Structure formats: C-alpha cells, structure tokens
Amino acid sequence: MKIKAKKQFGQNFLKDSTYIQQIIQAMPNDDLKVAEIGPGLGDLTKYLVDVKSVEAFEVDTDLCKLLQSKFDKEITTNLLRLNCGDVLEAWQGSLIDEDYDLVANLPYYIATNIILKALADSKCKNILVMVQLEVAEKFCASEGQKQFGSLGVITQSVGDAHIVVQVPPTAFEPPPKINSAVFLIEKNADRSDEVFESMLRVAFKQPRKTLMKNLSSVYDKEKLQEAFANLNFTLTIRPHQVSTNNYKELYKKLN
Numbered sequence: 001m002k003i004k005a006k007k008q009f010g011q012n013f014l015k016d017s018t019y020i021q022q023i024i025q026a027m028p029n030d031d032l033k034v035a036e037i038g039p040g041l042g043d044l045t046k047y048l049v050d051v052k053s054v055e056a057f058e059v060d061t062d063l064c065k066l067l068q069s070k071f072d073k074e075i076t077t078n079l080l081r082l083n084c085g086d087v088l089e090a091w092q093g094s095l096i097d098e099d100y101d102l103v104a105n106l107p108y109y110i111a112t113n114i115i116l117k118a119l120a121d122s123k124c125k126n127i128l129v130m131v132q133l134e135v136a137e138k139f140c141a142s143e144g145q146k147q148f149g150s151l152g153v154i155t156q157s158v159g160d161a162h163i164v165v166q167v168p169p170t171a172f173e174p175p176p177k178i179n180s181a182v183f184l185i186e187k188n189a190d191r192s193d194e195v196f197e198s199m200l201r202v203a204f205k206q207p208r209k210t211l212m213k214n215l216s217s218v219y220d221k222e223k224l225q226e227a228f229a230n231l232n233f234t235l236t237i238r239p240h241q242v243s244t245n246n247y248k249e250l251y252k253k254l255n
C-alpha cells in the first residue's frame, strides 16, 4: 500500500535515522513502558520495541492498518499494543494504566496540548518528544530568556527540561516549513495547581509589558506593591525576568 502524507493529521515522517538514534540514546534509563503518540509509518516504533514495551496511539486508519501488518509479530507477543483513534479522546485521566515515559515525534498541531496533558498525568514520568523548535524552546526556557513564559514556569515547577538536538526540515518526508527539536522533561512532580497557572496567565498576558501592569488587571494594587517590595522586585520588572521560585513566592503572597 502506498501511503501519502496527510496534512490534516500533521504527518511529517522522520526519515533520517541519525535523529531516530539520538532519540533512542536520550531515552530515560528505566524499565517503564513507552507511550508513543503518532507512530506514523513506524520508523521510530521499530527501534522502541527493540528496547521497551510500547503502547502506541495512531489516528489515521490507513496507517493503523499498515502498522498492524508491519508489527504483527510484536503485537502478538505483546511488545506492542496499538490503539487506533484520536489520542486526545483516549486520554481520560491517565493515558495508560501503568507508569510510562512518553517518547514520540508528535503531531505538531496538538503538541503543546499533548505535553501539558502529559505534565498533569501522574502516570507519566518522563517526556521525550520532537516538536516545532519554537515550542521546544518555550518548554525549556529559563528566567531571563525571551522565550520564558508560563510554559517554562509550569515545566520548571514539575521537573527539569533540556533540548537534546535540533532537527532540520530535510530529516523529514515531506519536509515541514519549520525547524524542529527533540527535548526531554524529567518529571519529579505533576502539574496540578490551576490557581497558580491562572496567575501565570495573567502575569504573561502581555509579555513585553511590566509584570506589575499585567498583574494589576486582576490583583489589588496595594497587595501587589507590598509583595513586590517583599520579594525585591523592581516596579519595572518584566514577566520573563522573574524565576520560577519567585513566581511561587509571589503566588503565596497574593493568594
């Protein structure tokens, strides 16, 4: 069967095996199951089933059929479990019912949503994914960098993140228009505090404005001034200049 990449499912197949190897090498050194979202033609899956037990989620019926025959042996021996359907529909509570690492070249159009869900999923222990470079930079950013926003603060609140490797469009078939990157989040907690995150959304609402201006749209001015003085923030400090720990302190003082 000849498979043509479908745009609506964000299909860009990773063909350069150098990068597939780099993903495999960056995998957490544990015995956990791997969840793969969007196995596509199975190029990464092939390497994953060699080292781990894998549960994969693929929305495209044509690809699902192809994967079923390609991995017939692995499915029979339970090395691979294949779920055909939309992963976001299958993801109620935990994605799978045992501890797992998420390893995937994600569909980019829903990548941020998937990563945020994995950060909240208590069964998910580590996240090693390929996404659009810009998105990877947001999750991995630290205070002071211009990409540092609520995604960076949320990530630092639950673990450590770093970019493993940048990947050019030529590594894919068809090549996407943007650069990509693989990054790793090693979790040591789960995302759970919605009130903290709603404060972050207000803090970064207009990222180039001052933190004071953003926060004063919701919080009491006097309370803010007192908290800023307490934390030694200048009145002109910008949202990306405040560390995750200081956001946590600020949150305690405002709530």
Ligand code: SAH
Pocket: 009, 010, 011, 012, 013, 014, 015, 037, 038, 039, 040, 041, 042, 043, 044, 057, 058, 059, 060, 063, 085, 086, 087, 088, 104, 105, 106, 107, 108, 110
């Ligand atoms: N991992 C493969 C393919 C990446 S392309 C590789 O590296 O080559 C993204 C994949 O995600 C495609 O196979 C696409 O069909 C699948 N996909 C897109 N939306 C999805 C969804 N909602 N649920 C599950 N899989 C999805």
